[in-house]
Amino acid sequence: MAHADTHAHAHAHADDGHDAHGHAPSGIGRWLFATNHKDIGTMYLVFALTMFFIGGAMAMVIRLELFQPGLQFVDPGFFNSMTTMHALVMIFGGVMPAWVGLANWMIPLQVGAPDMALPRMNNYSFWILPFAFTLLLSSLFLPGGAPAGGWTLYPPLSLQAGDSFGLTIFAIHMMGASSIMGAINVIVTILNMRAPGMTLLKMPLFCWTWLITAYLLIAVMPVLAGAVTMLLTDHYFGTAFFNPAGGGDPVMFQHIFWFFGHPEVYILILPAFGIVSEIIPTFSRKPLFGYESMVYATGSIAFLSFIVWAHHMFTVGMPLAGQLFFMLSTMLIAIPTGVKVFNWTTTLWRGSISFEPPMLFALAFLFLFTIGGFSGLMLAIVPADFQYHDTYFVVAHFHYVLVPGAVFGIMAGVYYWLPKWTGYMYNMKLANWHFWLSTISVNVLFFPMHFLGLAGMPRRIPDYNVQFADWNMVASLGGFAFGLSQIMFVWIVVKSVRGGGVKASARVWDDTVSEGLEWTVPSPAPHHTFDTPPVIK
Amino acid sequence: MANVHAPQGDKYYIPHGSPWPLFGSVTLFTVMIGAVSTMEGIGVGPFILAAGFALLVTLFTGWFGTVIRESEAGTFNLQVDKSFRMGMMWFIFSEVMFFAAFFGALLYARQISVPWLSGEGVKGAVGQLLLFKDYAGGWPTNGPGALGPRADGSYEIIPALGLPAANTLILLTSGVTLTIAHHALQAGKRGVLKVFLAATFLLGFLFVGLQAEEYHHAYTELGLQLSTGVYGSTFFMLTGFHGLHVTIGAIMLLVIWLRTMNGHFTPKRHFAFEAVAWYWHFVDVVWLGLFIFVYWL
Numbered sequence: 001m002a003h004a005d006t007h008a009h010a011h012a013h014a015d016d017g018h019d020a021h022g023h024a025p026s027g028i029g030r031w032l033f034a035t036n037h038k039d040i041g042t043m044y045l046v047f048a049l050t051m052f053f054i055g056g057a058m059a060m061v062i063r064l065e066l067f068q069p070g071l072q073f074v075d076p077g078f079f080n081s082m083t084t085m086h087a088l089v090m091i092f093g094g095v096m097p098a099w100v101g102l103a104n105w106m107i108p109l110q111v112g113a114p115d116m117a118l119p120r121m122n123n124y125s126f127w128i129l130p131f132a133f134t135l136l137l138s139s140l141f142l143p144g145g146a147p148a149g150g151w152t153l154y155p156p157l158s159l160q161a162g163d164s165f166g167l168t169i170f171a172i173h174m175m176g177a178s179s180i181m182g183a184i185n186v187i188v189t190i191l192n193m194r195a196p197g198m199t200l201l202k203m204p205l206f207c208w209t210w211l212i213t214a215y216l217l218i219a220v221m222p223v224l225a226g227a228v229t230m231l232l233t234d235h236y237f238g239t240a241f242f243n244p245a246g247g248g249d250p251v252m253f254q255h256i257f258w259f260f261g262h263p264e265v266y267i268l269i270l271p272a273f274g275i276v277s278e279i280i281p282t283f284s285r286k287p288l289f290g291y292e293s294m295v296y297a298t299g300s301i302a303f304l305s306f307i308v309w310a311h312h313m314f315t316v317g318m319p320l321a322g323q324l325f326f327m328l329s330t331m332l333i334a335i336p337t338g339v340k341v342f343n344w345t346t347t348l349w350r351g352s353i354s355f356e357p358p359m360l361f362a363l364a365f366l367f368l369f370t371i372g373g374f375s376g377l378m379l380a381i382v383p384a385d386f387q388y389h390d391t392y393f394v395v396a397h398f399h400y401v402l403v404p405g406a407v408f409g410i411m412a413g414v415y416y417w418l419p420k421w422t423g424y425m426y427n428m429k430l431a432n433w434h435f436w437l438s439t440i441s442v443n444v445l446f447f448p449m450h451f452l453g454l455a456g457m458p459r460r461i462p463d464y465n466v467q468f469a470d471w472n473m474v475a476s477l478g479g480f481a482f483g484l485s486q487i488m489f490v491w492i493v494v495k496s497v498r499g500g501g502v503k504a505s506a507r508v509w510d511d512t513v514s515e516g517l518e519w520t521v522p523s524p525a526p527h528h529t530f531d532t533p534p535v536i537k
Numbered sequence: 538m539a540n541v542h543a544p545q546g547d548k549y550y551i552p553h554g555s556p557w558p559l560f561g562s563v564t565l566f567t568v569m570i571g572a573v574s575t576m577e578g579i580g581v582g583p584f585i586l587a588a589g590f591a592l593l594v595t596l597f598t599g600w601f602g603t604v605i606r607e608s609e610a611g612t613f614n615l616q617v618d619k620s621f622r623m624g625m626m627w628f629i630f631s632e633v634m635f636f637a638a639f640f641g642a643l644l645y646a647r648q649i650s651v652p653w654l655s656g657e658g659v660k661g662a663v664g665q666l667l668l669f670k671d672y673a674g675g676w677p678t679n680g681p682g683a684l685g686p687r688a689d690g691s692y693e694i695i696p697a698l699g700l701p702a703a704n705t706l707i708l709l710t711s712g713v714t715l716t717i718a719h720h721a722l723q724a725g726k727r728g729v730l731k732v733f734l735a736a737t738f739l740l741g742f743l744f745v746g747l748q749a750e751e752y753h754h755a756y757t758e759l760g761l762q763l764s765t766g767v768y769g770s771t772f773f774m775l776t777g778f779h780g781l782h783v784t785i786g787a788i789m790l791l792v793i794w795l796r797t798m799n800g801h802f803t804p805k806r807h808f809a810f811e812a813v814a815w816y817w818h819f820v821d822v823v824w825l826g827l828f829i830f831v832y833w834l
Binding site: 025029030032033034035036114115117118119120121123124126127128130131134135163166167170171173174177180183184185187188191192193218219220221222223225226227229230233234236237238239240241243244245246247248249251252255256259317319528 | 556561573631633636642681684
């Protein structure tokens with residue numbers, strides 16, 4: 001694919017109305033008033049990491065309480081707040097901003113653009129987030145506590161929240177606005193800012209999966225905004241959208257919510273597909289098998305994601321035809337996903353494989369995400385779902401696709417590109433330790449939840465029958481180990497940012513197959529790259 | 538400036554750092570805090586909300602003012618122009634999806650939840666037996682509980698062929714006047730442009746005024762309010778959000794009219810004009826959906 005002659009650090013700004021700037025501005029203004037995609041990307045990533053630890057602390061509270069049966073540490077209301085807030089913080093504060101951060105850093109570098117297409121809006125979409133999460137997290141300190149009805153905000157339960165209700169809704173509105181702006185920026189950057197010769201089918205797959213993710217975001221975040229607005233007016237202004245006495249229906253909320261919610265889970269995972277599709281070829285020293293089929297598979301998954309939503313709500317009571325339709329359409333997703341797993345595996349086939357940290361995370365992703373995919377297929381079977389619904393089996397399923405899926409994808413991406421950002425290799429030995437500790441503990445944490453769920457343990461409950469005690473204790477131990485392991489990640493990243501140690505080359509991984517234009521600029525990437533477009537051969 | 542008409546890909550434009558995004562975040566935060574405390578009945582709420590709206594006006598004036606000055610100084614090349622266009626189109630797509638959620642709610646209530654509540658199907662029959670024995674369903678409805686402001690649960694609705702039909706004509710006419718203005722702009726006929734653009738936003742504000750009159754009538758005389766069951770909810774949320782969008786669109790039209798009076802826009806380069814025109818046609822189309830599904834059928 002694309003190889004380029006670059007003029008990465010040419011400063012050809014003679015007469016276009018602003019100073020030549022090869023250097024980063026100094027002081028706090030660099031961050032507050034940023035228009036540089038690398039600075040904004042860094043802010044997104046730091047924000048996401050912070051939220052991972054806040055959401056992670058909430059998970060620790062949950063696992064602590066569930067360490068043994070009985071009520072030990074927190075009261076049930078607070079426990080429910082923790083499960084609700086853990087999800088909201090991790091999804092909207094952790095994973096999504098991490099992806100936007102990676103998109104900010106890498107998409108302009110990969111398509112040969114000098115920056116994101118709409119740099120000021122880029123900064124706006126970032127700065128909304130700290131304020132949105134201030135609103136959301138402040139609800140912990142209000143009368144009635146933080147929202148405790150689950151992150152899905154199902155009425156009528158969610159409508160019974162305390163004073164925090166409006167804050168939660170408005171925080172979600174702000175996060176949605178941020179996501180929509182971020183997504184518009186990604187789409188416009190990819191469609192309008194590619195270097196001459198960088199045709200769509202020459203783009204690295206991370207750009208492709210993000211392009212499709214951005215489309216999903218723009219299509220469904222407004223629907224979530226609509227759904228929570230209806231909650232807001234039902235709560236404060238006496239509308240009857242979800243009130244049967246007025247002709248409404250609480251199940252209608254579930255339909256609207258999951259019309260957003262199912263594409264949302266692909267929003268969380270598609271960029272990981274892109275990253276894995278770049279890492280596996282690099283460390284197998286082979287071009288990706290089936291590049292175009294990867295693109296089409298991603299598009300198919302995105303299309304199908306709009307017509308499967310009701311598999312989240314089989315048990316609410318829907319017509320048989322509805323159950324059949326949503327069961328079958330859900331199973332169809334296994335086809336394009338299978339194409340992807342097949343392509344990754346085939347790329348590995350007879351490759352000259354080496355096991356650097358990004359590759360380790362990508363391989364763990366391949367195995368563990370697939371486990372989550374299979375349990376998803378089990379959940380798609382309507383009669384089986386009647387047993388699994390709202391049990392720890394569901395919790396195990398979505399944590400497998402989100403933690404060793406999405407989060408491992410983010411970590412693989414960070415370990416892949418960190419030397420490009422900082423100019424220094426990080427401590428490989430420590431990163432290997434981080435990988436093995438994370439991978440072992442994440443399985444100790446989540447695999448037993450399958451057993452708990454099949455045995456009938458319900459989710460979102462602070463206490464449980466003693467028959468579930470053993471596996472809960474194992475899961476909690478795995479949880480504490482996973483949480484502690486992540487401190488290593490911070491240490492490794494901070495050490496690399498502060499410099500010292502082995503300098504990274506422009507290509508970083510000294511392979512011959514990685515094709516993104518990011519490998520044609522020096523490491524660290526200069527503050528401004530591609531001021532004039534590179535020529536793609 | 539030298540690069541106004543630079544061919545695409547010749548040189549990229551990157552704006553300076555800007556305080557407006559951070560200012561905008563503080564603005565949103567203030568509006569949200571003000572709205573929450575107002576709804577929760579906290580005394581200072583309305584004042585915070587008012588401060589938030591003042592910040593909002595400052596934000597739009599300042600941020601868009603900066604962009605307009607840059608545009609008039611010829612800072613933006615054709616590639617930036619295209620980025621703006623694409624950004625606006627995707628923004629409008631997001632708005633379409635926002636309205637889709639409310640249209641979806643209307644459709645669901647009419648086609649699914651109300652028939653079930655009135656006993657259709659197996660589950661409906663059970664509900665009818667246990668909960669709502671006398672509820673006949675149909676549309677419009679304020680539900681088995683006959684919710685609404687009047688003690689007897691009665692209410693009247695607004696017939697499609699009165700004021701809503703007039704409003705339809707007004708909006709459709711405004712679409713025509715806007716197109717005439719656009720053609721005049723492209724042909725360099727500034728006089729025609731100014732007159733028809735003015736006619737467009739005046740029609741827009743007339744629409745909003747009539748809509749306000751209709752709301753007043755509904756609230757004070759018809760017993761039709763937000764709380765009048767699912768009919769009132771869908772009616773006011775759909776027409777209300779549409780009215781809000783018409784108001785915003787009319788203000789945008791007013792702004793580009795003022796810019797026209799100041800000699801802005803050329804026959805070939807007038808992104809802001811086109812963006813506002815797209816937006817206006819979008820609210821037009823949404824209205825047609827409203828007229829058919831909310832007022833008429």
